[in-house]
Each structure stands twice: as structure tokens, then as C-alpha cells.
Amino acid sequence: EDQVTQSPEALRLQEGESSSLNCSYTVSGLRGLFWYRQDPGKGPEFLFTLYSAGEEKEKERLKATLTKKESFLHITAPKPEDSATYLCAVQAKGGSYIPTFGRGTSLIVHP
């Protein structure tokens, strides 16, 4: 069974204080790993898709990296508007291809 574990569950940062969110996964062959951002009361907003170990993608202050067992979402010099829940999901090769989601990391950035 595919599993996704995100840590920490919650993270509080001061504006400008860089940090990383972790997504550990167990899957029988990775087809894709996805990162989403979700603001309270809204649907998840797509950020990145990573397909193979060593791959990296960046968007503004966010950078996602991927290894064979985990993915990191690095946040550089965060701003209060980066406050949100960040969700990670994996899609396995074979089977139904329905992504398995982690429980998310709730990030709060204080000014």
C-alpha cells in the first residue's frame, strides 16, 4: 500500500527564516510526486510535479527536490503570504494511478 508521511505537521517561522518541509513516501514504483498549496477554505493549488530522483523545480521562494524515498519543499526567506497548508501526493506506476495524499504541513509565517 502506498504511503505518504509529511513532517512536521505544523511549522511556525519568522519572516525571512528559511526552512524545509519533508514528504516521505513508500510506493511500488514512482510515477510522479506532486506538491500543492492549500489556503483555508479553498481547494489545493498545484505547485510542482517531480518524476525522478535528482529532479528539482523552483517557483519564486519555493524549491522542490526529490530522492528515491522523500521530497523536500524548501522555502527561502518566506513571507507571511506563504502561510498555508502544503500537501504532498504520490502517484504509483501500475494500478489505478490515483494519487495518495499526505496529511499536509501547516505553515505559518509571522511578520
Add this chain to the structure above:
Amino acid sequence: KAGVTQTPRYLIKTRGQQVTLSCSPISGHRSVSWYQQTPGQGLQFLFEYFSETQRNKGNFPGRFSGRQFSNSRSEMNVSTLELGDSALYLCASSSSTSGAGNTIYFGEGSWLTVV
């Protein structure tokens, strides 16, 4: 390009009633999936439709059902509502023709409160 559109955004229902939620996918996307999100359980997969056929189904009781129309628009229905059905219901669409390796894009969700 318009995103995934869900209606209604908010609704309140009484126990025992039924509810229908609607979803219009991104233009050109033929796969539509539905998720339930609650604080306690996170995002849980309900079902996925492709070309008007249910292709995958999650572990939810038969009170939860859905359908997809020829224009890819989808509806989900929950009958005999229970208090525990209160949740954010999310629709997502994908361009995938085989369910493989494609990103899914979510709508804003429908907030259902059962009283």
C-alpha cells in the same frame, strides 16, 4: 483558461436529506475525480470518472455516488446525509487518458454542513 468550477460553494443540509454537487472540469480534461476533506481524515478519494464511466472508486459507502456527462461535467450525490458527512468536497480534473503521470487540478470545493 478557466479552472475547475464547483457549485454550490456552500450549503447546509439536514440529516436524512440528500445533496447534489456539481463540477465543471478544465476544458479538454476528461478525467474527473472527487475527494472528501475533513480535519480529522485529510483528503480521501471518493471516485474517478473518465468518459462517463466510473474508473476508480474509494472506500466510501453506497450513499456516495457520482456520474459524468458527455461534456465531462460531473455530479456527485450523497443520500441520507449524516452529521459525519460535513466536509469540504473537492473536485479535480486531469487531462490523463490512461490515468498515468498527469497532474490533477482542484476546484475551490463545496462546503457541506449537515445539521
